[in-house]
Amino acid sequence: MSTQTQILNDVTAFIWHESDLLDHKGYQDWLQLWNEDGLYIVPAEFNADGNYEDTLNLALDDADMRSMRVARLENGESVSANSTGNTIRMVSRVRVLEAGDDLVIARCAMTLNEMRHGKLVTYPADVEYRLQPTGDGYRLAGKVVRLMHADSFLRTVSFIF
Amino acid sequence: MSELIEMQNISLKAAEMVEEGRVHKALYSDPAIFEEELDKVFNNTWVYVGHESEVPDAGCYKTAWVGRQPVILSRDRKMNLHVLQNRCRHRGATVCEGRKGKTKSFTCPYHGWGYGLDGALRALPKPEEYEGVLDKNELPLERLRVETYQGLVFATYREDLESLYDFLGxxxxxxxxxxxxxxxxxxxxxxxxxxxxxxxxxxxxxxxxxxxxxxxxxxxxxxxxxxxxxxxxxxxxxxxxxxxxxxxxxxxxxxxxxxxxxxxxxxxxxxxxxxxxxxxxxxxxxxxxxxxxxxxxxxxxxxxxxxxxxxxxxxxxxxxxxxxxxxxxxxxxxxxxxxxxxxxxxxxxxxxxxxxxxxxxxxxxxxxxxxxxxxxxxxxxxxxxxxxxxxxxxxxxxxxxxxxxxxxxxxxxxxxxxxxxxxxxxxxx
Incomplete structure (x- = not known):
């Protein structure tokens, strides 16, 4: 197997693992995937430029906000989180954009499906991962979820893309 | 005849469904009341369409809505604000689909009628077939009345309505x-x-x-x-x-x-x-x-x-x-x-x-x-x-x-x- 194919396999395995955790609400394990300084970002415009901190986003979570977001989804106090069932996301079209020793950048297509009050809601997205290689697999150093809906109107969201 | 009276009796009059302290649930769900609201509320009062900072410079625009009607908030070269119906006067297509941006004009994509930032119809292709048929001056994008307070921009169809200043009171x-x-x-x-x-x-x-x-x-x-x-x-x-x-x-x-x-x-x-x-x-x-x-x-x-x-x-x-x-x-x-x-x-x-x-x-x-x-x-x-x-x-x-x-x-x-x-x-x- 070529080195490039091996990296693509490793990256895809990581993304599928992460996707499975989120679909099955394994939020505590998901938090453990992250580097402390990593940012989870959902831009408010599909074509937002990379200057997320000076832009309004749907979410821009540092480690503290990620923990609080997970706490909100898990602690039973949020009526919308309580009424959200599992999500099912399909991830494909994985492409490694950069494969450095310290950072691997990959992009993929994702479609997330949610059953909301008896109606199927679908969110197609372009997702970018920044992954830090370690001796023990990848660490999540950044994730940007570009939703097609971002340019239009979303439904409210009580899960993690 | 009795049928007609009966129909009148059960027809839902929205105004009668509001009492001091309670409102009838039909106000949330009756499609006929909704249509009436679009006309009586949204077409007959000051409706917020945007903030001046969203169109800071000459040529800036943003699209918005007055009820169900698409409109454009624009700023012309003299820095005047306009709220225009987003509807070509020819066959009705929208002339602007962007959410916001900067432009010199609004051009209908269908037949190329071009409008200025103030809505004036400037030019149209092959005008000779309209000679003696239409006058461009009579066919601007239809303008709504616009007034602002502290940067908040409101528009209304009603020329006879009180000023925004008085409405905000x-x-x-x-x-x-x-x-x-x-x-x-x-x-x-x-x-x-x-x-x-x-x-x-x-x-x-x-x-x-x-x-x-x-x-x-x-x-x-x-x-x-x-x-x-x-x-x-x-x-x-x-x-x-x-x-x-x-x-x-x-x-x-x-x-x-x-x-x-x-x-x-x-x-x-x-x-x-x-x-x-x-x-x-x-x-x-x-x-x-x-x-x-x-x-x-x-x-x-x-x-x-x-x-x-x-x-x-x-x-x-x-x-x-x-x-x-x-x-x-x-x-x-x-x-x-x-x-x-x-x-x-x-x-x-x-x-x-x-x-x-x-x-x-x-x-x-x-x-x-x-x-x-x-x-x-x-x-x-x-x-x-x-x-x-x-x-x-x-x-x-x-x-x-x-x-x-x-x-x-x-x-x-x-x-x-x-x-x-x-x-x-x-x-x-």
Missing amino acids: GARKWIDLFMKQGGGYPVKVLGEHRFNFPGNWKIQLENTTDAYHFPIIHKSFITSLDDATADIFDFLHGDGFVEDLGNGHSVMVMIPELVDLEDNLDQPIPPRFQKLADELRAEGRSEEEVQKLVRAAHGTGFNLNLFPNVSCSMAFLRVLRPVSVGETEIQHVALGGAGAPAPFNRKRMRLHEHFQGPMGFGTPDDGEAWERVHKGSQAGQDGWILVNRGMNNLHQSPDGNVAGAVCSETGMRGAYRQYKKVMAAGEDK
Whole structure:
């Protein structure tokens, strides 16, 4: 197997693992995937430029906000989180954009499906991962979820893309 | 003949479905009432279409809605604002599909009719076939009447309506206070969140003057705050109030100490603003400016509901659009200061993301409640929605208005009184 194919396999395995955790609400394990300084970002415009901190986003979570977001989804106090069932996301079209020793950048297509009050809601997205290689697999150093809906109107969201 | 009378008797007259303290649930679900609302409410009053900072320069535009009608807010070369129907005078196509941007003209993509930023029809291809048939001067994009107050841009189809200044009336004082949150800089739109919910628009109209729900449905948001901030949001037992400002407008003061953001500039920096204060000091800002910006970063301690479609809600603008009787689109517009220090605007956006928008820690729970109101209110053949909370405990405000406790439904009653008035207009006595 070529080195490039091996990296693509490793990256895809990581993304599928992460996707499975989120679909099955394994939020505590998901938090453990992250580097402390990593940012989870959902831009408010599909074509937002990379200057997320000076832009309004749907979410821009540092480690503290990620923990609080997970706490909100898990602690039973949020009526919308309580009424959200599992999500099912399909991830494909994985492409490694950069494969450095310290950072691997990959992009993929994702479609997330949610059953909301008896109606199927679908969110197609372009997702970018920044992954830090370690001796023990990848660490999540950044994730940007570009939703097609971002340019239009979303439904409210009580899960993690 | 008897059939006709019977039909009249059971036909739903929206104005009769509003009583002081309760409204009939049909107002959320009857498609005929919805159509009537588009005409009598949205086509017959001042409707918010945008903020001046969204079209800062000549040639800037943004698209918006007046009820179900697409419009364009534009700024021409002389810096005048226009609100134009987004409809080519030839065959009706929209002439602008961008959400916002900059342009020299609006050109219909279908046959190439070109309009200026003021809506004037400038040119059309192969004009010879129109010689003696049409006069370009008579076919501009149709203009709505436009007036502004403190940067808020409103439009109406009615030339004979009172001025915006008079329509806002008692709300103007609160708009002035709201606009202090630029921290000494002009208030500017920083971005917006967009989401929709399957429910009637009036469910949203009620929500921004409903403090009663806050500690219940937003418990998970309050839990995510530090203790000092959580205390600030524990306002149901405080000295807040709701005041009916007339014309359907109302103000709900939740945190009285944050009514005037230019007062009390000598308070200690709260923990959640410590990092912002440090960043501002590192930029060489004076202590006075640091205090002013930190206090402005909080946002105001009140929600100002402006009938029918915008709320100046603590730190942001909440704009609603009725799509159908059972669907409403909402924009949560984030505000900051034009030319304000970057750390200030960043903090304002992070606070907005924390609560607002479809992924905030607050809005999804509101959305869940509104969806349930819409669904649950369909139950039964008959039924009323209660808006009578606090009717036993009213007083007169210093401005001479009716006011109730912070968690009273005084603001909803004010909005429905205006609703009843406009819906009754033109009906046979």
